Amino acid sequence: xxxxxxxxxxxxxxxxxxxxxxxxxxxxxxxxxxxxxxxxxxxxxxxxxxxxxxxxxxxxxxxxxxxxxxxxxxxxxxxxxxxxxxxxxxxxxxxxxxxxxxxxxxxxxxxxxxxxxxxxxxxxxxxxxxxxxxxxxxxxxxxxxxxxxxxxxxxxxxxxxxxxxxxxxxxxxxxxxxxxxxxxxxxxxxxxxxxxxxxxxxxxxxxxxxxxxxxxxxxxxxxxxxxxxxxxxxxxxxxxxxxxxxxxxxxxxxxxxxxxxxxxxxxxxxxxxxxxxxxxxxxxxxxxxxxxxxxxxxxxxxxxxxxxxxxxxxxxxxxxxxxxxxxxxxxxxxxxxxxxxxxxxxxxxxxxxxxxxxxxxxxxxxxxxxxxxxxxx
Numbered sequence: 176x177x178x179x180x181x182x183x184x185x186x187x188x189x190x191x192x193x194x195x196x197x198x199x200x201x202x203x204x205x206x207x208x209x210x211x212x213x214x215x216x217x218x219x220x221x222x223x224x225x226x227x228x229x230x231x232x233x234x235x236x237x238x239x240x241x242x243x244x245x246x247x248x249x250x251x252x253x254x255x256x257x258x259x260x261x262x263x264x265x266x267x268x269x270x271x272x273x274x275x276x277x278x279x280x281x282x283x284x285x286x287x288x289x290x291x292x293x294x295x296x297x298x299x300x301x302x303x304x305x306x307x308x309x310x311x312x313x314x315x316x317x318x319x320x321x322x323x324x325x326x327x328x329x330x331x332x333x334x335x336x337x338x339x340x341x342x343x344x345x346x347x348x349x350x351x352x353x354x355x356x357x358x359x360x361x362x363x364x365x366x367x368x369x370x371x372x373x374x375x376x377x378x379x380x381x382x383x384x385x386x387x388x389x390x391x392x393x394x395x396x397x398x399x400x401x402x403x404x405x406x407x408x409x410x411x412x413x414x415x416x417x418x419x420x421x422x423x424x425x426x427x428x429x430x431x432x433x434x435x436x437x438x439x440x441x442x443x444x445x446x447x448x449x450x451x452x453x454x455x456x457x458x459x460x461x462x463x464x465x466x467x468x469x470x471x472x473x474x475x476x477x478x479x480x481x482x483x484x485x486x487x488x489x490x491x492x493x494x495x496x497x498x499x500x501x502x503x504x505x506x507x508x509x510x511x512x513x514x515x516x517x518x519x520x521x522x523x524x525x526x527x528x529x530x531x532x533x534x535x536x537x538x539x540x541x542x543x544x545x546x547x548x549x550x551x552x
Contacts (some may be wrong), residue, residue: 194420195228195519196363203442207361216449221331228361228519229299237370249304250325254468260313269313269507275391276309281382290525298381298391306514310507311338332356335511347389347460351453357492358446359509361516366390368520376519376531388517389510398506403433404492408469418472434489435477440444442485450490457497466493
């Protein structure tokens with residue numbers, strides 16, 4: 176039997192050394208490679224932030240141009256993947272489709288069996304572009320709309336909105352979505368990132384690691400919380416109810432209010448600070464501020480009543496809905512962003528690999544337990 180004290184959910188356990196992301200939950204700090212998330216959200220782009228996560232420093236102008244060129248070159252899907260997207264059942268969720276398609280991409284990646292640093296970087300370029308392509312392409316396929324080719328003049332965020340909607344996004348929409356991608360790009364050893372590192376540590380292929388991460392992200396306790404937030408807002412709107420009264424009744428009925436509280440942060444989630452502002456700005460710009468206004472009333476009530484702060488999921492719901500994005504695309508969009516962090520962690524893991532193999536605190540029958548013959552049971 177082991178003698179260590181088990182911690183449920185590995186809470187507070189340090190499982191790896193990493194130079195990618197730093198969180199101070201008491202102070203409400205999130206930093207990528209030491210740079211505060213507030214500064215990145217205000218001044219950076221998703222491409223620049225991805226470069227920072229992968230390579231450890233902000234890029235020069237020429238390095239950033241080269242990075243964007245690699246992403247643009249990867250904005251294509253193999254014919255086999257397009258056929259797969261056409262053939263998959265329409266009752267599958269976009270997250271299930273993304274998980275399956277990313278796994279299948281390994282068949283077509285020329286570096287699939289190469290786990291060297293440079294090969295892993297090349298795979299990261301492809302996966303970053305291809306995950307966004309899969310989400311946009313499948314959405315248009317399931318809606319019977321023609322596919323939209325990537326536009327080399329647009330950013331990564333702008334391209335996704337363009338390929339999804341078939342319309343060039345406004346500057347406000349593109350900036351809002353780009354900022355949302357930055358805010359979701361990494362978050363230390365969250366469930367999906369830890370899953371990716373565990374898989375990579377076995378020297379499995381990168382596509383398996385990212386597929387595992389997507390599987391973890393799919394769970395409602397990780398990536399699906401913003402979908403649950405939006406379903407609450409839709410229910411309130413459909414009922415014509417007062418948001419505070421509706422949520423008060425939910426609490427009385429012992430129902431969970433998604434989008435509040437966080438395992439790590441003991442103050443406001445710094446990402447929520449920006450998403451709140453984005454939700455408000457988009458609502459005003461679009462002439463449809465009701466989702467923000469409902470959210471704000473709920474946030475103030477829950478903070479007063481339960482002493483809980485909004486987390487990243489709460490305002491991302493109203494932000495994406497105001498951008499015209501379907502609710503079942505919220506979690507796949509999380510993956511479009513988080514691939515930057517997943518890739519950084521997989522590269523870091525494989526650059527100095529050790530198999531991740533924790534122990535369990537045994538709580539079964541005492542040893543040695545007797546074996547009872549079947550005729551005596």
